[in-house]
Amino acid sequence: MSPKGIYMDNNATTPIHPEVKRVMIETMDLFGNPSSLHVFGRQARQLVEEAREKVASFIGASPEEIMFAGSGSEANNTVLSAVTCQRKQCAYHQQGVNEIITSTIEHPCVLEASKCLQERGVNVLYLDVDQYGKVSLEQLRDLLTERTGLVSVMMANNEIGTIQDIKGIAEIVHERGAVFHTDAVQAVGRIPVNVRELDVDFLTLSGHKMYGPKGIGALYVKKGAPFCPLIRGGHQERGRRAGTENTLGIIGLGKAIEMRSQEIKSDEKRLLELKAALKKGIEENIPDVLFVGHPTDCLPNTLNVSFEGAEGEAIILYLDLEGIAVSTGSACATGSLDPSHVILATGLPAECAHGSIRISLGRENTMEEITYMIDTLPRVIGKIRDMSTVYRRRLQ
Amino acid sequence: MTQASWAYTDTVKEHFMNPRNILMDEDSYKEHGKGVTGNVKCGDEMIVVIKVDKEKGTIADCKWKTFGCASAIASTSVLSEMVKGMKLDDAYNLSAKDINRELGGLPDHKVHCSVLGDKALRMAINDYYVRNEMEEKVKKEEERVVCKCMNITDQEIEHAVLEGARTFYELQEMTKVGTGCGECEQEVTQLLETYKTKHFCEV
Numbered sequence: 001m002s003p004k005g006i007y008m009d010n011n012a013t014t015p016i017h018p019e020v021k022r023v024m025i026e027t028m029d030l031f032g033n034p035s036s037l038h039v040f041g042r043q044a045r046q047l048v049e050e051a052r053e054k055v056a057s058f059i060g061a062s063p064e065e066i067m068f069a070g071s072g073s074e075a076n077n078t079v080l081s082a083v084t085c086q087r088k089q090c091a092y093h094q095q096g097v098n099e100i101i102t103s104t105i106e107h108p109c110v111l112e113a114s115k116c117l118q119e120r121g122v123n124v125l126y127l128d129v130d131q132y133g134k135v136s137l138e139q140l141r142d143l144l145t146e147r148t149g150l151v152s153v154m155m156a157n158n159e160i161g162t163i164q165d166i167k168g169i170a171e172i173v174h175e176r177g178a179v180f181h182t183d184a185v186q187a188v189g190r191i192p193v194n195v196r197e198l199d200v201d202f203l204t205l206s207g208h209k210m211y212g213p214k215g216i217g218a219l220y221v222k223k224g225a226p227f228c229p230l231i232r233g234g235h236q237e238r239g240r241r242a243g244t245e246n247t248l249g250i251i252g253l254g255k256a257i258e259m260r261s262q263e264i265k266s267d268e269k270r271l272l273e274l275k276a277a278l279k280k281g282i283e284e285n286i287p288d289v290l291f292v293g294h295p296t297d298c299l300p301n302t303l304n305v306s307f308e309g310a311e312g313e314a315i316i317l318y319l320d321l322e323g324i325a326v327s328t329g330s331a332c333a334t335g336s337l338d339p340s341h342v343i344l345a346t347g348l349p350a351e352c353a354h355g356s357i358r359i360s361l362g363r364e365n366t367m368e369e370i371t372y373m374i375d376t377l378p379r380v381i382g383k384i385r386d387m388s389t390v391y392r393r394r395l396q
Numbered sequence: 397m398t399q400a401s402w403a404y405t406d407t408v409k410e411h412f413m414n415p416r417n418i419l420m421d422e423d424s425y426k427e428h429g430k431g432v433t434g435n436v437k438c439g440d441e442m443i444v445v446i447k448v449d450k451e452k453g454t455i456a457d458c459k460w461k462t463f464g465c466a467s468a469i470a471s472t473s474v475l476s477e478m479v480k481g482m483k484l485d486d487a488y489n490l491s492a493k494d495i496n497r498e499l500g501g502l503p504d505h506k507v508h509c510s511v512l513g514d515k516a517l518r519m520a521i522n523d524y525y526v527r528n529e530m531e532e533k534v535k536k537e538e539e540r541v542v543c544k545c546m547n548i549t550d551q552e553i554e555h556a557v558l559e560g561a562r563t564f565y566e567l568q569e570m571t572k573v574g575t576g577c578g579e580c581e582q583e584v585t586q587l588l589e590t591y592k593t594k595h596f597c598e599v
Contacts (some may be wrong), residue, residue, distance in 0.1 A: 309463065311439070311440070311463050311464055311465055313465035313466060314412075314464070314465055314466055314469060317412065317465075317466045318412075321413060339439060349437075350436070350437040350438075350439075351436045351437065351463075354436070354439040354463075386418060386420065387415060387418045387419075387460075387461050387462060387469065388461065388462070388463050389432075389436075389441045389442065389443050389461045389462055389463045390436055390441065390463045
């Protein structure tokens with residue numbers, strides 16, 4: 001069978017929604033600077049603000065609480081980097097914050113930003129996760145002190161899909177008077193997210209994880225939350241992020257969110273069906289597999305599975321040759337042999353972390369594609385296990 | 397949809413799809429020498445077994461198994477073909493660079509995945525000597541401490557070069573070599589050049 005391009009890597013990025021594409025092409029010629037007073041500017045401003053309203057209403061925020069950013073990573077960095085602000089008027093500086101708490105399974109942009117804070121003198125504490133990738137509220141209570149300024153815990157994990165009890169975490173954090181940020185890049189658009197119900201202070205979302213364009217993200221900043229801009233030099237985004245707005249990206253994100261609000265319910269149901277069929281097919285056709293992540297508190301589209309004795313990058317590349325695109329948690333393909341920090345954090349052995357793949361479905365996947373995957377995978381895994389030094393031990 | 401080019405050459409791809417000489421009959425295969433290297437915890441492991449034509453002193457057969465990525469699979473597949481009929485000494489002296497040349501080159505960041513096969517082969521050859529009472533022919537790969545302050549050996553420097561270090565500063569970052577008194581800088585720089593030439597093709 002020749003490669004036909006079955007895309008099952010939607011946690012990496014998603015194909016653009018046809019409606020988003022249409023709207024972006026339609027507005028491509030509206031080049032005006034939203035800050036300009038003339039008609040060109042006003043047209044652009046109107047579309048940007050309409051998009052802001054759509055984003056806000058989708059997550060239960062007010063439009064003025066939405067700040068557009070260049071990416072989810074930028075939004076996350078904005079929140080974290082503010083902690084070390086030394087300006088006298090900055091809330092963090094006034095509170096004398098020198099400690100933050102995050103988790104061991106965050107996206108690298110949060111982990112690296114935290115490491116940088118540590119190098120700048122901030123005490124960074126890490127929440128562990130259990131075998132399903134859940135943080136412990138008990139440990140959070142233990143770690144929180146009056147020195148804690150900020151807690152950042154992701155809503156849904158990109159590698160294993162585990163969803164955290166964000167509402168419970170926010171409650172505990174607020175009891176101790178700290179500020180709470182959640183990186184919800186993988187969650188918004190896939191599961192219902194309401195910032196008021198969750199009571200978070202900051203929330204990050206990203207356009208290209210929900211069938212919108214790349215290069216656009218947004219940060220929810222609760223009214224009154226201590227904020228300090230990462231990018232200075234302009235009044236845009238209420239002075240929270242300088243730089244001429246990415247109008248086309250913002251309009252695309254607005255449309256993507258509008259489409260999510262219409263499709264999220266039916267998609268969720270369909271994705272759960274596809275995932276259940278895929279899981280069943282793998283269980284029935286391949287021995288010695290281990291599903292990683294929480295059995296129920298998990299993104300409807302994400303299935304992380306480890307095949308004993310089979311190395312992840314080899315699985316990815318054989319599947320690629322069969323026309324199926326999935327990914328590995330491990331960074332082997334990009335040059336490092338380090339196993340997935342997320343899977344190691346769940347306490348599974350390193351060989352699991354080296355041998356797991358992430359299948360992340362999207363709105364375009366069909367049951368035929370799932371069937372093709374189930375037909376293909378056993379052959380690929382069998383081939384790799386035939387030449388595996390690890391799997392033979394099991395047979396002996 | 398246009399097919400984006402693979403990060404690997406056609407030869408690598410072909411060997412990855414159709415790996416040669418996999419050790420499927422491990423229990424009944426009466427090998428004359430066996431080498432095992434790598435570590436599953438680090439993400440790759442390799443077994444190489446050989447049969448030797450004792451009259452000619454050449455490798456008659458070579459088979460292998462691995463827990464490894466595409467580069468490890470392809471490079472060991474190529475290696476197992478290259479060494480058949482080769483004199484033991486010549487096979488022992490094969491380097492990762494020789495294998496990579498045969499493969500048409502690997503991306504630099506994957507070269508470190510490909511050195512397991514030839515390492516396991518050298519171990520298999522040594523194992524053959526030991527089994528046949530030719531211990532005097534066993535070649536040892538001795539480690540030598542280069543940086544006395546930080547207790548860094550030449551093998552650790554070689555490993556760092558394979559992992560991507562290209563300058564003295566990068567070696568310092570990765571191994572802490574030369575971050576004490578700094579006297580070893582000249583020697584380390586020479587080793588750096590040696591290992592770059594040994595493992596990587598000219599740009």
